[in-house]
Amino acid sequence: MNLESALRFSHTLLDQVVQQGDTVIDATVGNGNDTIYLASAVGKTGRVYGFDVQQAALDTTKTQLVLTGLLPQTTLIHDGHENLSVHLPSETTLAAAIFNLGYLPGSDKQTITHGKTTISAVQQCLTYLQRGGLVVIVSYYGHPGGKEELSELKTFLQALPQKQFQVLNYQFINQQNEPPILFAIQKR
């Protein structure tokens, strides 16, 4: 075996929590990989809410969801994840949410996630989270603005009350190319 990358480990963690019938969030649809992964994991009786500010990303993802037969259990929302409470039914109970922070791969790198809106979205997810539920964040931070977002996010996460949440940090520390860092928040 090889030590799992942050991206791979994000799925290892979600695999242990997300079940058929669950409601989950992909807070950063991007290339749609996680949306498809989650839609498959929750099945036809579950629900995935996917957010992105880039219409093109949602269009591409929708095509993939149609092709894989996973569109029925997926709701794609063209809005920033900081507005997720506006779109979620108030009685929603979340099993999991995933964030991929950075810019859309293959894009012009102009559209990036930001600390303030990321933190707001994470906070909103936590209010809907069920006991044992997970919010997983994979942070790419090598681009301009990335380190600021990472720093703000880490400060926020370190201050989460330990009686309510466990916050795990998983990262490779001897690599020069700034591989992504994973954070996982579990509700006790």
Add this chain to the structure above:
Amino acid sequence: MNLESALRFSHTLLDQVVQQGDTVIDATVGNGNDTIYLASAVGKTGRVYGFDVQQAALDTTKTQLVLTGLLPQTTLIHDGHENLSVHLPSETTLAAAIFNLGYLPGSDKQTITHGKTTISAVQQCLTYLQRGGLVVIVSYYGHPGGKEELSELKTFLQALPQKQFQVLNYQFINQQNEPPILFAIQKR
């Protein structure tokens, strides 16, 4: 599922690497839990070298090994792990090594591991490590001297050449009681 503690995750990683017949090291025998775990994992055709500077720890562990029938594949060595090369056959190929840094649980907390000798021992383990092999370090650092050791160790690990090794850091970041931190070094 719950996010695994550093101690539990150390076994999750070792479970994926250590096989029957392997040679492994418990660099800090202490209460003997990891020695017994490793002796069971490598089986009768394998070999565990266990080091401790505390004769009492080795005596207790030996009793447990006899009771569990695991003594034949175990060599207990009353010496500091910084001298491990003295005791290992030069042709040794290691699948794994584990370090539990801190003081012996239940002891007087006077006998602790130290950065300089820990780093020397880790370096020696790396020279014997096979491709894909793992050195796992669980660092308890809440005691006097613990933060210094952790700091020195982390500086050393961050500088390990990335073409030869991957270094993973796994830790909980929102807890006040200084839970242990895990590092895992895998040889590429």
